[in-house]
Amino acid sequence: MRHILVFAAAALISVPLAAQDAPPLRPAASKAEDVPPPNRSVTRHRGVFGGQAVAYTAIAGETYLKADDGTPKAAIFSVSYIKDGVDPRRPVTFLFNGGPGSGSVWLHMGAFGPKRVAIPSDARDDGAPPYPILDNPDSLLDVTDIVFIDPVGTGYSHALGKTDPKEYYGVTQDARSIADFIRLWLNEHGRWNAPKYLGGESYGTTRSAAVLNQLEGSYNDVAFNGVLLISTVLDFGAGADTPGNEMTHILNLPSMAVTALYHGKAQATGAAAFADEARRWATGPYAAALLKGNALSQEERASVRRDLARFTGLSERYLDQADLRVEPGRFYKELLRDRGLTVGRLDSRYTGRDFDNAGETPDNDPSFYGIDAGYTAAINAFTRGDLNYRTDRSYVTIGSLGAQWDWRLGGGRDNNVYMNVAPYIGKALRENSGLRIFVGQGWYDFATPFFAAEYSLSRTGYDKSRIHFEYYDSGHMMYVRDEDRAKLTRDVRAFIRGR
Template sequence: MRHALLLLALIAAPAIAQDPPPAPKVAAKADDIPPPNVSVTRHTGVFGGQRVAYTATAGETYLKADDGTPRAAIFSVAYVKDGRDPNRPVTFLFNGGPGSGSVWLHMGAFGPKRVAIPSDARDDGAPPYPIVANPDSLLDVTDLVFIDPVGTGFSHVLGKTDAKDFYGVTQDAKSVAQFIRLWLNENGRWNAPKYLGGESYGTTRSAAVLNQLEGTYNDVSLNGVILISTVLDFAAGADTPGNEMTYILNLPSMAATAAFHGKGGFAGQPAASVVAQARTWATGPYAAALLKGNALPATERTAIRRDLSRYTGISEGYLEQADLRVTPGRFYKELLRDRGLTVGRLDSRYTGKDFDAAGETPDNDPSFYGIDGGYTAAINAYARGDLNYRTDRSYVTIGSLGGSWDWRLGGGRDNDVYMNVAPYIGKALRENAGLRIFVGQGWYDFATPFFAAEYALSRTGYDPARIQFEYYDAGHMMYVRDQDRAKLTRDIRAFIRGR
C-alpha cells in the first residue's frame, strides 16, 4: 500500500533550541505477542484417481530473530497425507507480485478445492462463485505447503519490526527459506524429496530461495523447481527505450495472439505452429534489422515492416509510425481497435472495452478483472469455512509492494542494474546433480512471455537436458482453462514421479 505523504510543520523556536533525541526503538517482547494462530482439520478427496485422507494445517509460523524475538508471522496451508511418511515428497508453493498471496495456485490449480470460474476467457461475474473439489490436485503424489510471504495473504510483521526488512528479492527469499527450514524441522521431513514451485514473480522468488537453500554450507537440497509463467531476466524484457531485446522476446506472443483473434497472416493456425515460425523470424531477420537501427536500408525496412505486419496483425502504417517497434501496451490497444476491443496482458485471449476507443493504451487488464473477484471470494470463504481459520485480518490477494521492493541482488553495480536471477538456477544445476527444472508457459501471456523464459534459461551455463518446457493454450494463469489445468497437473505429476 502507498504510504500517505507526511506533512512537516516548521515550528518557530530560538536558534539555540534543539529537538529532543528520538526515542529509542524498543523491540517487542515475546510476552507481548500472542501465540501463532493455527487451525487443524481433516479431510478426504480423490486426486489423480486416488482417494487420499489428509490433514490440513492452516496457520501462522513465527520467524524469530537470533535472540528469539518473533519478527513476522508467515501464514501457510499445509496438506499432508495421513499416515505420515517421512520420505514422501513435499512441494512448497507460492505466487508472485511481489505482493501476491498464494491464492492463485492454491484455489486455481493444485489445492484440494478450487474456484470454478469460466474456462473460456469470459469475465467471472458476480458471486456466488462455485468452490468445488479439485481432482487435479497433486496430493496423490506429494504433500503440499502453500506459503504467503510477509505482506501477502494473512502474513504480517510482528511487534516493532519494519515490514521493509522483508520487502526485497534477497530479504524475501531469506524469510521463505527460513520458513521452509522450520517446516522441515517441525514435520520431520529433512530427508524427503523436496520441490519448490512458484508462479510469475514466484519464479523469481524460486530462484532466489533456491540460492538461499543450496548456496550455503547448510544446504537444503532440492529435487526439483517448478516455474510457472517465468520471469528471471528483468533487463532483457524491460520495455525501456534502447532495449531491442524486448521487441524480439514479445514478438512470438504477439503472433500467437493475432492468430487467435483472426488477425495477421497466420489467422486460425495452431499457436505452436505460429510461434515456431515467429521465433525463427524474430531471432533472424527482425533482430538483425533492429540492431542496424538508423542504418537499416530502405529496401530491408520495407520487407521487415511487411513481415512484422503479418506476424502481429498490426497495419504497416502503424508499424512505420512506431519505427518497427511495438510495445505490449500499444499492442493490447491496437490489435482489435477496429472492433472496439482491447486484449489482456495476463491472458490475451480475454478482451475488454475501454471508455475511450481512441486511447493509446488500455484502461485496465480484462484478463485480471475477469478473474479477481472469484479468487478473492474463494480464499476467504474456504479458509474461514473448510479450514476453520479464524482471523480478523483481510486476505491480501494482490498488494502493492513493487514500489517499496528492493530489487538489488548485491555484489556490485552490474548486479544492481541488470537484475537477473537465472544464474542462481545455473549454479544450482551445476552443484546438484539430482536437480531438475520444470518450466510451464502459456502462449498468450505478456506478463511473462514464453520466449523470454526460453531466452533466460538457454544462455551458457545451463544443462538443457535437465530443463523441461511445457506449453499451454492459455495465458499467465493457464489453469483457468480447464483443459490446461488438467494438462499442467499431469505434466507436473510426471515431473515429480520422474525423479
C-alpha cells in the same frame, strides 16, 4: 504482477472431520512474552486426487520468524496439506505466487489445492458471486504433500511488534524469509530426508530462483529434487519495456504473433507452429534490423515491416509510425481497435472495452479484472470456512509492494542495474546433479512471455537436458482454462514421479 472429470459417486470429498482453533489473533507487541502463540487451525479431510483416495490433514496458520534473541519478528501464514500416515520420505512441494505482493491464492484455489474456484474457462469475465468452489480431482495430493506459503505482506502474513515490514520487501530479503520458513517446516514435520520441490508462478519464479540460492548456495544447504517455474520471469533486464532495449521487442514478438492468430488477425496452421516461425524470424531478420538502428536501409525496412505486419496483425502504416517497435501496451490497444476492443496482458485471449477507443493503451487489464473477484471470494470463504481459520485480518490477494521492493542482488553495480536471477538456477544445476527444472508457459501471456522464459534459460551455463518446457493454450494463469488445468497437473505429476 504490475497492476496482478467427472468422478460421479467417487467424486472428491473435502469435509472437515475435526477442527482445533488457536486463540484469535491479538495486536502484536514488541516483547516476545507479549506475543500470543501462532494462530493455527487443524482440520482433517478426505478426497480423490489423480484417481487415488487420500486422507489428509490441513494445517492453516502462522509460523513465526524470530530474531537471534528469540523475539518474534514476522508471522508467515501457510496452508499445509499432509497425507495421513507417517512417511518421512513422502515428497513435499512448497508453493507460492508472485507480485511481489501476491498471496498464494492463485495456485492454491486455481490449480493444485484440494478445492478450486470455478470461473469461466473460455476467457469470459467471472461476474458476481456466488462463485462455485468445487472439489479439485486434479490436485497433486496423490503424489506429494503441498505447502502453500504467503510471504510477509501477502495473504494473512504480516510483521510483528515493532518490526518494519520493509525488512522483508526485497528479492534477497524475501527469499531469505521463505528459506527460513522452509527450514522451520522441515524441523517441525521431520521431513529433512524427503524429496523436495519448490515452485512459484510469475514473480514466484523469481522467488524460486532466489530461495534456491538461499537454500542450496551455502554448505548448510537444503537440496531440492525439482523446481516448478510457472509463467516464468527471471531476466528482468532483457525483458524491460524501456526505450533503447531492443531485446524486449524480440522476446515479445512471438506472443504478439500467437495473439494475432487467436483473434483472427493472422493466418497459420496453429499456435505452436506460428510461435516457432515467429521465434526464428525474431532472432534472425528482425533482430538484425533492430540492431542496425538508423543504419537500416529503406529496402530492408520495407521487407521487415511487411513481415512484422504479417506476424502482429498490425498495419504497415502503424508499424512504420512506431519505427518497427511496438510496446506491449500499444499492442493491447491497437490489435482489435477496429472492433472497439482491447486484449489482456495476463491472458491475451480476454478482451475488454475501454471508456473510449481513441487511447494509446488500455484503461485496465481485462484478463485480471476478469478473474480477481472469484479468487478473492474463494480464498476467504475456504480458509475461514472449510479450514476453520479465525482471524480479523484481511487476506491480501494482491498488495502494492512493488514500489517498496528492493530489487538489488548485490555483487556490484552491474548486478543491481541488470537484474537477472536465472544464474542462480544454472549454479544450482551445476552443483546438484539430482535437480531438474519444470517450466510451464501459456502462449497468450504478456506478463511473462514464453520466448523470454526460453531465452533466460538457454544461455551458457545451463544443462538443457534437465530443463523441461510445457506449453498451454491460455495465458499467465493457464489453469483458468479447464483443459489446461488438467494438462498442467498431469505434466507436474509426471515431473514429480519422474525423479
